[in-house]
Amino acid sequence: MRKIVKLAGGLLLAMIITSSCKKENKPLDLNLTPVGSLATPNDNADVKLDPTSSANVLFKWDAATTDDSGLILYQIAFDKEGGDFSKPVTKVLSDGAGVQTQLTISHKDLNKIANAAGIASSSIGKLKWTVIASKGINAKPASASRTLQLERPAGFAENPADLYITGSATEGGADLSKAVKLKKVEDGVFEIYTSLKAGDYYLTDKNTDGGKKYYVENGIIKEGTTAVTVSGDVKAYRLNYDFTSATTKSMQIQSVGLYMSAYGTEIGTLSYIGNGVFEAPKIAVEFYQFSWGRDERYKFILHTAAGNEYQGSTNANNVAPAGQPASYFYLVPVTNSQWDNTYKFDPSADRKNVKVDVMLQPAAYTHKVTVL
Template sequence: MNKRIINIVSILPLLLAVVLGGCKKDDYKINTNLQPVARLTAPVNNKFVKLQPATSASVTFEWDQARAEDGSLVLYEVAFDKADGDFSNPIAKFTADGGGVQNHLSLSHKSLNGIAGSAGIPALGTGKLKWTVLAAKGYNIQKASEDRIVEVERPNGFAEIPVDVYLTGEATEAGTDLSKAIRLKSISNGVFEVYTSLKDGKYQFTDRNSGTPATYSVAGTVLKEGGESTHTGTKVYRLRLDFNNTNATATEITGMGLWFAPDNKIMFDLSYAGNGMFTATNQVITFKQESWGRDERYKFRMNVKDADGNAGEEWVGSSNADNSRPTSATPLTFWELWPIANNDQWNYCYKFQTEVDTKACDVKVYFQADKAYTHEVIVL
């Protein structure tokens, strides 16, 4: 019995040697060797492109495939630089189509316009961009054997149109605290506006109300990147910014009144109360007696002045040319405000609720970014 135990113990080292020998370290290594892209094929060198970033137009960049030594997939990026750049710090890189595996890239005019802006090519300017292809296998990245030039002409407007725009500065109602900056209303793609007052001091526009935002300023009728604008005096304005064509419009609002259609005149004026709101308080509203009943139609007239000092009128009313008298069940959209292009005494009027007749009321008009422009009539 003891002899058998001794024999087992004596062969244990041999068994361990066999097991450990079968667990030999794997010497497999990843092969990252590859040949870089040898030739760029499209677009032709010095191709001229008139950019149309507001459309779906695009440019396709193509190149010969790179060759991986082990025959596996290669990933591609297209790099862009200034005409005199060496791609040591490219201004933009885009992953090729198909998640990077295709040897082509379809790039929108909008993206190219952004690259051109980053390269220092101004709006309405023409300039050249250099491009090449970076092929990657693991950590091994190889630049193509050649590069090419694409010449672009930029349209007017900003390469990157902000999602939001804010107004801030000592001349504004919100002051210099960026977190309290006044948000502009987006009224169409790339166009923003705000009804506000300005006083003595400087102001600017930003693309957000925190951190270090991009800033914009106005010089006359031109919207520019960076800088500040200076205002003198205290006035109420509608400020409208169009980032599509770098246009800025400051329309002074010199007055607003509630237009009572039956009398064909202003019933009473509304005063600017701040935060895009005009108000009239404790006003008695009496409908006009007609042979067929009591007439209650009304809308609003704004007196305005353009940057050159030319005075004019703008009308604001209903989206409907004619309306029924509202009730407590009428949708809130009834009171929304819409510009009237072809105004006359009667069209696009609202109607007061029955309860308003002969009562003292507050009327509030809201031109604010967080909701549709609207108004309310409050019976006191």
């Protein structure tokens, strides 16, 4: 009896497998009628791109049809003005991983596509677009296409993730592996405190071979291998490069002053020593005697070619430094208020000499006071 049950079970399993195989061998229905019409945006619509915003453009179209309920995927193909979509600039899946009859695309991404299509920054150009519907290996473009007129802002479509400065005029010299890295302030914006001497330099997104190269011409950042020439004596600078607007700023930093609030004046000067560091080897410190006690508050003044800038604490009122985290010593731009956004010397600094370092480096803008 047991053998009969096993034999019957084996026959049943064979029938199920045979039936399953027959179903799998059924030919797929790839019949597809392409997208009939495009809805939005209108033909020749104008879009003024603002890639720094959260603005989007919505593309919509009528659904393609099929003889069964099979899955249809959609892509928008973008091409240059006059293109026939045989070699589109790019294709982008529709919303919902390709199943929805719409695509929401950001101004930032459209700016990249416009750049790839040869539309230069600070100019107006046109893109063609259509929708490709596909079912399996069967892909059919819509019979209709439309044109989108785009106005690109100044700036780069692709901002570098990192930025380095290199060349004979820089602190790292012409050795690319020793290129000096800039601080990334925000997406597309970089800053560095460094010195430049007679020679030349360029910018790059890698400190190895193969990186993109940039240079500055009349205050505008451009991509290319042209070097920037520097003349004159060595000087310390704050250099700022904004790739979102392709603009740059350069400010000479003459010195950094240690400002003591109670005296309302500077009690010492820090000079640039390299690698983004300003230092004073020895400054005499004496707290100011008030009726309620001795005052130990201080902050810093950057003396620039354009005037004075104050650097101090993120806190309007501070406690003593003992036991505080590293962020206590961080430097940010502050007002010239005598008492606000100051730090406090350690009590052991009173009537002593101190060594002061201001480190304006990519890792952090911070400072250190060492009692001698």
